[in-house]
Amino acid sequence: MSDPRHDAVLFDLDGTLYHGARPIPGAAEGVNGVRAAGTPVRFVTNNASKAASAVADHLAELGIPADTAEVSTSSQAAASVLGERLPTGATVLVVGTAALAEEVAGAGLRPVREASAEVAAVVQGHSPDTCWGDLAEACVAVRAGARWVACNVDPTLPTERGQLPGNGSMVTALRTATGRAPLVAGKPEPPLFRAAASSAGASSALVVGDRLDTDIAGAVRAGLEALVVLTGVTTPAVLLAAEPAERPQYLAADLTALTAPMGELRIGPQPGWTVDAGNSALTVSGNGAPLDLLRTLCDVAWRNGHHEIEALDRHSRAALAELGLS
Known part of the structure; x- marks a missing residue:
């Protein structure tokens, strides 16, 4: 891809580059083609369960070389949101993986796993090990007035076995139990995209993803153009019925299309x-x-x-x- 309108490409991961441990055909070819054209790439994921370095390693295993600095996660965004709102050393109850706790610590805050009077905030990200006890601790803290930040509210998580419960499903349980709503740090809110674009020195990045309600809606809110691929949850019928806030400018079957001129992918009248x-x-x-x-x-x-x-x-x-x- 070589298009002066887009000075970086921000790739979603789950459903766009891979399904769990299974690479999506054409994904590596598409990303490598963008790199070959001299366009910076960033990998932007709502999955808060892995550290950026682990994401980069996983991409490399799938034939997509990536530096840790090229990876932007919702756990990083959540930690940044907390760091901006809490004093250094504040106590944060973590519902999620050790990687999320490490991001919280990296923001100058103290991660814990149990509710107490010292807990100033709760941060919630996806973990396959989250259980009732974790949600109970968070419930106590939120009900006591702690700030609540969710890494994302994706209801499902694409895997090689299909769509499984995502962080949003767990967030919904806690919302029901507390009557509160969290501040969302990841997609579809714009900060994650803006941080990724800024790290690439880009002002008009192209967002590429498979979900209208996160990838595309986030691009719209961030003022960026977007390409939707049909390798994940979006189907032609879903795309036709998209609301204005979830409409991309470009459409492709998969990432191999990035080797074609962007004008050929634009949604609009087509020959034939x-x-x-x-x-x-x-x-x-x-x-x-x-x-x-x-x-x-x-x-x-x-x-x-x-x-x-x-x-x-x-x-x-x-x-x-x-x-x-x-």
Whole structure:
């Protein structure tokens, strides 16, 4: 990718580069292509369970060389938020992994695991080992008036086994128990993206991700352009129904598309397809690439409201079937 409009690329990880321990085909090729073009890359993840160094090591194992300094995590963002709001040495109850506790300590704060009168804040990030006892300690602290910061509120976490409960599911349990809501440090809030872009010296970075409600919504809030890939949770039907605050500028099947000119990936009218907005349906005709049809459909649907889709010829019916929109 070589595009003067984007001076860095901020990659999501889960669902974009890999599913758990399984790399997504084409991911390494796409990232390496961006590097070869001389564009800085950053890896931005809402997963707070691993240290940045561990994330970099995992990427390297998947054929994507990465420096620790290129990794931005929601645990780093949460620790930064706490460091800005608490005095040095303040006590923070950690619900999450040792990596999250290390980030808290690195911000000049004292991480603990049990509620007490000294606890000034609670920070909550994903850990597969979080249990009722952890949430109970956090509940006591939050009810006593401690600040509450969530690394992210993703309801699910993509893995090689499919979508499993994410940090947001645990956050919801604590919200129910306390009647409180946390300050969110990671996506879709903009600070994580802004910090990643700033570390690359970028002012117009491109965000690449698979989730509309985190990756794309976060890019919109941060004032950055975004590319959505269909390797994670977003489907063509979900994309067509996207609200304005969750709409990307670009669409690709996977990261191999980053070797193509960005103009070819832009959502809008595409060669080979005609989409008309009628009173009750979008009528489709033509004979081009199915993904170009989706780019055209999104453009028309977003400008005219989401409608039913009617194919006027066999090529259109085949393309819609391939997209799962028939």
